[in-house]
Amino acid sequence: MSDANDDGEVLEAVFDVIEDRKETLPEDSYTASLFTHEKGENRALEKVGEESTEFILAAKDDDTEEMAEEGADLVYHLLVALSMHDVDVEALLDVLRERQG
Ligand SMILES: N=c1c2ncn([C@@H]3O[C@H](COP(=O)(O)OP(=O)(O)OP(=O)(O)O)[C@@H](O)[C@H]3O)c2ncn1[C@@H]1O[C@H](COP(=O)(O)O)[C@@H](O)[C@H]1O
Numbered sequence: 001m002s003d004a005n006d007d008g009e010v011l012e013a014v015f016d017v018i019e020d021r022k023e024t025l026p027e028d029s030y031t032a033s034l035f036t037h038e039k040g041e042n043r044a045l046e047k048v049g050e051e052s053t054e055f056i057l058a059a060k061d062d063d064t065e066e067m068a069e070e071g072a073d074l075v076y077h078l079l080v081a082l083s084m085h086d087v088d089v090e091a092l093l094d095v096l097r098e099r100q101g
Pocket of ligand 1: 014021072
């Protein structure tokens with residue numbers, strides 16, 4: 001297992017890409033499509049809900065591989081929702097770090 005710093009770095013790197021997509025809106029980017037979706041922010045929030053449900057169902061089935069896949073989808077869409085509200089991932093990581101003591 002990697003240490004806490006590595007985990008934070010992965011989240012920060014994905015968040016940086018999300019912020020870049022928000023700024024540049026490339027046509028072939030799934031992330032950009034969430035920022036420009038006709039349903040607006042609701043589309044990204046729907047995805048947070050959908051991925052949460054898929055994660056829960058994977059857990060109920062004790063499908064550990066699927067839990068990792070759906071968990072990653074959930075975290076990614078959570079980061080998009082943070083970015084939509086201009087909340088930096090550092091704020092979330094700071095809370096986790098504080099709780100770590
Ligand atoms: N981590 C992710 C990530 N996780 C999940 N997804 C996308 O989230 C979507 C999840 O949708 P579903 O699983 O519901 O499947 P779907 O059928 O494609 O979606 P629906 O049509 O049902 O809405 C898929 O299209 C995945 O590709 C992600 N898309 C992007 N990233 C990160 O964002 C970066 C930039 O990606 P682009 O914006 O595509 O360039 C990538 O390099 C990754 O680091």
